[in-house]
Amino acid sequence: MKNFILSICIALFSVGAHAQTSSGDAAERKQINAFIDEWHDDAAHARLAYFDKIAPNGIYIGTDKNELWNREQFKAWAKRFFDRKSAWSFKSTKRNIYMSSDKKFIWFDELLDTQMGVCQASGVMRKTDTGFEIEHYQLSIAVPNEVADKVTKLVKKHEAKPPAEAKPVVEIKPAAQ
Template sequence: MKNFILSACLALFALSAFAAPATPADTRAQVNAFIDEWHDDAAHARLAYFDKMAKDGIYIGTDKTELWNRDEFKTWARRFFERKSAWAFKATKRNVYMSEDQKFIWFDELLDTQMGVCQASGVIRKTDNGFEIQHYQLSIAVPNSVADKVTKTIKDHEARPGAK
């Protein structure tokens, strides 16, 4: 019996040593699931949202003052995560790219949000423990046909006394 168990363990070890590495399509599917879950964490105000970001990860929001490391972002967002939903971003389109070794992944996405259509891009690192978001930048998608109006509104706002 001992020999059988030992043989079985050796066979499993040998098979795992020759297991094929994840294909780019496999990694892309895993990344899409990871980002979707990250957005779902925010939609349900789960603090696991911040665990998916690297300790030195960066989040850039839509306002020019919104550039945080993970812990600063968590502090700023705390009030939103005390509700049932922090914010709800649903990807309508996403492109995922990766380095040859699949350890560095970057992506861009179109999002349906409470602010309307937004665009985002991010960088993900694959670690021994899974994926982590290194950098994420969110922006409001402004149609070119109204860009002049939006730009004027921003300039007028910034010209006011006390505006940042």
């Protein structure tokens, strides 16, 4: 039964992804790119409008396994960075955009030039009557395969530290709907 459900999901995703890729028009993509670029620019200039672009129940996942926040938690965590003139600077070097057939849901992936080096991210956005909102964003550091074993060893060594030295995992509770 699991295989049957998995097969159906894969088939629907494949058909849906093809439809979304071919149905998006240039004007819509331009607006989406502008929105995401502005969002990144808001952080680069420590503008609090950055958080307004995240949906009230939106989720941000950072590069550390403990970085899983809803919008308000993320805003509280990032306050120390936004108190400066610049929080962080992410510049997209490549972005792929996909849309639902009604263009109300958008998902994207991007390569980013950052102060951490090359990162990858993916996000889900929703188009509302007032514009776009980011529902979910996940950032990761792009680790070249040639050095992945070294990075893996460093992470294992770090995680082998006694629990007193490790940070607690932040638990996100779903918001009431």
